[in-house]
Amino acid sequence: MRILHTSDWHLGHTLGGLSRRLEHQRFFEWLRDLCVDHQVDALLVTGDIFDSANPPASAFEDFYGLLADLRAAVPDLEVVVIGGNHDSPTRLEAPHPLLKSLRITVLGSLPRLETNSSGQMPIDVQRVVVPLHDRDGLVRAWCVAIPYLRPADLATRWLAPSMADNVQDPLVEGVREVYTDAVEYAKGIREPGQAIIATGHCYMAHGKLSELSERKILGGNLHALPADLVSEDVSYLALGHLHLAQIVGNNSTRRYSGAPIPLHVDESHYPHQVVLVEFSGEHVQTVTSVRVPRAIEFLRVPETGVGSPDDVLAKLRELPNDTGDIPPPQWPYLDIRVRLTDPMPDLRTKIETELANKVCRLVKITVETPGTYAALSDTIANASLTELDPEFVFMKLHESRYGGPPKSLMLKTFRDIVNRIAEQGRPV
Known part of the structure; x- marks a missing residue:
C-alpha cells in the first residue's frame, strides 16, 4: 500500500497583501499528477487546510475542485482530511455526509458519543478509525484520524485544577489518552498484516518552529507533546502544524510533511515537500520526500x-x-x-x-538599526517624563534606535519644531 502525506496548505493565504491562489492551484495540479503517477492508494492531509476560520469563497472552490479532480483521476483513492488550528471545525465538516459517499473522510474536531453511565463522553472511535483500502478493495491499513485537539476536546477530568497535583502536565496526558483509546480500538479490529497509521496536528517536543507564521497551540508550545505520544503499534505518524518538513525523535516514521509553499519570506529556503510512504504488510518499507516545484x-x-x-x-x-x-x-x-x-x-x-x-x-x-532599543526608563532612574527636557529625551531616543546622536540638520529641525510649539503656548 502507498500513502501520500501532506499538510498546512493554508488556502486563502496572502503574502504582503498578494493572493497565493495561483501557487495553490499549481500545487494541486502537481499533487493530482503525483497521485496518478505513483498509484497512491490514500491521501492524508493533516490540518490547516485553510488559512483562517473564515476563508474566501475561492479557497473552498479550489479545495473541492481538487477533491473532484482526484476522484476523476484516481477513482479508488481514499482521502482523509483532519482539521488544524487555523480551520473552522464546523465549516470543514459541513459537507462530510456527501464526501463520505466519495470515500473522503473529513474530521474537523474530535467526535465524542453521548455521556455514558459513568458520566464520561467516550470518543466515537468508529468515526475516528478509518479503514484504508487498496485498489482491489481490500483493507490494508487503519487510519487513526485525530484532528487538532483543543483543551475542550479532552476528557473533563484532565482540565480539573486538582489534576495538576497528580501528573506533570494534564493537557499532555489528556492528549495521550485520546491516542491510546483510538489506537487500542484499531488494534482490536485490525487483522494480521494491516498497518495502523495515525494523524495529528500538534507541536511535538524539539520541533523546529517558524515563529512568524505558526500559532502557538494547546495552551502554548510549552505543552510540547513527547515523541512517545503514540505506541510502537502505530507504523506511521502523519503530522501537521510545523511548516518545516522534519522527523520527530530521529524516527523517520514520525514526521511533519511541512507546508507545500512558503508561508512567510523567512520560509522561502525550506525544502517544501510531500511524503510518499510505502507499506509492506503492517510495516513501513520506504519513506520518500518529494520536493514540490516552486510556482513563484x-x-x-x-x-x-x-x-x-x-x-x-x-x-x-x-x-x-x-x-x-x-x-x-x-x-x-x-x-x-x-x-x-x-x-x-x-x-x-x-x-x-x-x-x-x-x-x-x-x-x-x-x-x-544599530541601536539597542533600550527603554528610557532603563537609562534614567526615578524621573518622570514631565521633568525631562524634550531635547534630552529626543537625543536618548535617537541613540537607542541608531546607536548615536542625530545629525546636526535633524537636531536643528527638532529644535525648530519645539520652538514653534512653545510660541503657540502649547506644552512640549
Missing part, C-alpha cells in the same frame, strides 16, 4: 545579510525590466533588508521608484 520564486535584496540604502537601491536598478513576457501574477516576490544608521522617512518611496517597471512584487521591507 522569491527574491531577496541583498541575497544575504542586510545592505545600506545605497547598495539596496543600486541592486534594485539591476533587476530585469518588464517586457510583457511574464504576467504580473507570476512575478517573483521581493524581500528587502536594509540597515539604517539614521532615520530615512523616504526609504519606501525611493524603493518603489526604483521598482517601477521591474519584474517583481514587493512583499516586505525589513529595516535594521
Whole structure:
C-alpha cells in the first residue's frame, strides 16, 4: 500500500497583501499528477487546510475542485482530511455526509458519543478509525484520524485544577489518552498484516518552529507533546502544524510533511515537500520526500545579510525590466533588508521608484538599526517624563534606535519644531 502525506496548505493565504491562489492551484495540479503517477492508494492531509476560520469563497472552490479532480483521476483513492488550528471545525465538516459517499473522510474536531453511565463522553472511535483500502478493495491499513485537539476536546477530568497535583502536565496526558483509546480500538479490529497509521496536528517536543507564521497551540508550545505520544503499534505518524518538513525523535516514521509553499519570506529556503510512504504488510518499507516545484520564486535584496540604502537601491536598478513576457501574477516576490544608521522617512518611496517597471512584487521591507532599543526608563532612574527636557529625551531616543546622536540638520529641525510649539503656548 502507498500513502501520500501532506499538510498546512493554508488556502486563502496572502503574502504582503498578494493572493497565493495561483501557487495553490499549481500545487494541486502537481499533487493530482503525483497521485496518478505513483498509484497512491490514500491521501492524508493533516490540518490547516485553510488559512483562517473564515476563508474566501475561492479557497473552498479550489479545495473541492481538487477533491473532484482526484476522484476523476484516481477513482479508488481514499482521502482523509483532519482539521488544524487555523480551520473552522464546523465549516470543514459541513459537507462530510456527501464526501463520505466519495470515500473522503473529513474530521474537523474530535467526535465524542453521548455521556455514558459513568458520566464520561467516550470518543466515537468508529468515526475516528478509518479503514484504508487498496485498489482491489481490500483493507490494508487503519487510519487513526485525530484532528487538532483543543483543551475542550479532552476528557473533563484532565482540565480539573486538582489534576495538576497528580501528573506533570494534564493537557499532555489528556492528549495521550485520546491516542491510546483510538489506537487500542484499531488494534482490536485490525487483522494480521494491516498497518495502523495515525494523524495529528500538534507541536511535538524539539520541533523546529517558524515563529512568524505558526500559532502557538494547546495552551502554548510549552505543552510540547513527547515523541512517545503514540505506541510502537502505530507504523506511521502523519503530522501537521510545523511548516518545516522534519522527523520527530530521529524516527523517520514520525514526521511533519511541512507546508507545500512558503508561508512567510523567512520560509522561502525550506525544502517544501510531500511524503510518499510505502507499506509492506503492517510495516513501513520506504519513506520518500518529494520536493514540490516552486510556482513563484522569491527574491531577496541583498541575497544575504542586510545592505545600506545605497547598495539596496543600486541592486534594485539591476533587476530585469518588464517586457510583457511574464504576467504580473507570476512575478517573483521581493524581500528587502536594509540597515539604517539614521532615520530615512523616504526609504519606501525611493524603493518603489526604483521598482517601477521591474519584474517583481514587493512583499516586505525589513529595516535594521544599530541601536539597542533600550527603554528610557532603563537609562534614567526615578524621573518622570514631565521633568525631562524634550531635547534630552529626543537625543536618548535617537541613540537607542541608531546607536548615536542625530545629525546636526535633524537636531536643528527638532529644535525648530519645539520652538514653534512653545510660541503657540502649547506644552512640549
